[in-house]
Amino acid sequence: MGTGMVGDAIGSKLISLGHSVMMGSRTKNNEKALAFVSKNSDNASEGTFAEAARFGEIIFNCTKGEHSLDALKSAGDALNGKILVDIANPLDFSQGMPPTLLPALSNSNSLGEEIQKAFPDTKVVKTLNTMWNGLMVNPNLIGNGDHINYICGNDADAKSKVISILNEVGWKKENILDLGDISAARGTEGYLPLWLRIYGATGSGAFNFKLVK
């Protein structure tokens, strides 16, 4: 779900690993979705959010945080029973740069929780939202891949399945930290303002952190 850089990066990586991916967008024949299909193998297709939700066993929310709930709602009940991997962050660009968080989706709430509330029959798993998209799909780009990725969600089996996919992508088990239920999304989404400041100070998005204990 989503035709931006995150959706393109995740979708292309999954196809390169042998999975079939339908890129979902608001309308059929979206220009970026067609480009995604043409540059990838026969395992790539495109359709509306609802078609993508029906197609996928596991759905990746790669829409912009401010539009995620509307986009997912347009998929209707096709998300019921599915695992939804939520990678979006509720950034608010309306107050200038760097963005803040959307007030209603921050501090004592989060986008991950709000999605879980809106889709009680969907298993929402939040992960990969604390880094640049180039690292999401290629952790070995820096530090031998030894840097952290958080995961949270209410369903242990869904988290386990998502961890298997993360392992395929190159994330080592020891670098994936389970923070508990979906309310931990308040923490990982709330880290974005710090991420943006570090990006501003270092001038590159190709950074992450290794847990030191």
Place this chain on the structure above:
Amino acid sequence: MGTGMVGDAIGSKLISLGHSVMMGSRTKNNEKALAFVSKNSDNASEGTFAEAARFGEIIFNCTKGEHSLDALKSAGDALNGKILVDIANPLDFSQGMPPTLLPALSNSNSLGEEIQKAFPDTKVVKTLNTMWNGLMVNPNLIGNGDHINYICGNDADAKSKVISILNEVGWKKENILDLGDISAARGTEGYLPLWLRIYGATGSGAFNFKLVK
């Protein structure tokens, strides 16, 4: 300023390095401040917030975030012209555990900024607020001391002086990341909810992060 664990840790460390420290509290002869004086050398003393502000060349705000502005205001104009190292976080324990951030001091604002606004003639430097107090004064406790400490503030000279003190305490220059002006406190304070979740998941506060690029 502050008689809790952070104030005790910072004050005792600075005394061990040869500095003179007056621990400030709301009232004179505070029980914890007297204990601090009796366990440390002759370089330790105690007094009101106003007395401590007059005494110090550099003031450390180690009060609880929810009380910081009131505590500092009780010091009056004694803070004018001084460097104030703000270590506090605006945690809100009124909504249960883990704490959230005080809404008025989060997202598009921060405690660091609010202190700077309240004391325009004071040079506010935010640092050390992203870790357990045991690490603040002893970074070598984990990972050979190679993990990150952020600093921000509007005055370059004040940041430089605080970095010198951090070096004395054991923080290597290459592990101190300058995030820019005091508005970056939105980022470092906003990281606390994630810190608290990691603490919950790992069961120990003795952790921090090494920047991987």
